[in-house]
Amino acid sequence: MIDLFQSYWWLLFPLFWFVGAGWGSLMRFKRTQAKIDLIKTYAAAGKEAPAELIASLDAPDTSDDDDTGYDGERHSGGGRAFLVVLFGGLAGVFAFTGYTGWIGGVDTELYFVAMILGVLSFAFLVSAMFKSGRKGG
Structure with missing residues (x-):
């Protein structure tokens, strides 16, 4: 088992990249889900959601926290x-x-x-x- 890690240690780099990409994808999903929940709150209150909020669902996510x-x-x-x-x-x-x-x-x-x-x-x-x-x- 030790020989496996000594010979293939460099495979940790792509593994970390995959984990980071998965984390970024999860965070984008959570932000989109929060926007949808906010729209549902507006609908439950009988109000119309702001146009910017609805447009942000179709716009690409440009937040800086996952800018890889x-x-x-x-x-x-x-x-x-x-x-x-x-x-x-x-x-x-x-x-x-x-x-x-x-x-x-x-x-x-x-x-x-x-x-x-x-x-x-x-x-x-x-x-x-x-x-x-x-x-x-």
Whole structure:
């Protein structure tokens, strides 16, 4: 069991990303549910809900508390630029560590992880370039 964690420790990074994305999704659901409950309260009181409240159900959620930068439809290129630098930097660290043998000799698994992170960095770069040219998205 210990060997499993020593060999595949890097899988914790995508696991944490999935947990964070799930948490953000849960929080968006809770905010939408609270808006719906508020509309029900207005309806039970015989009043009409404000138009802004009803319109906010169809509008994309732009709250800052879960602004992870992963949802391309509601974030500017700035969030993608951060991801390009982040994944590019991580790819460089893994490649350098594999090259120098800091973990115990030249390790081809580190090169593989570096390639994956480099591809992700390139994908975010391309996404930022194409998304910044579009208006209103």
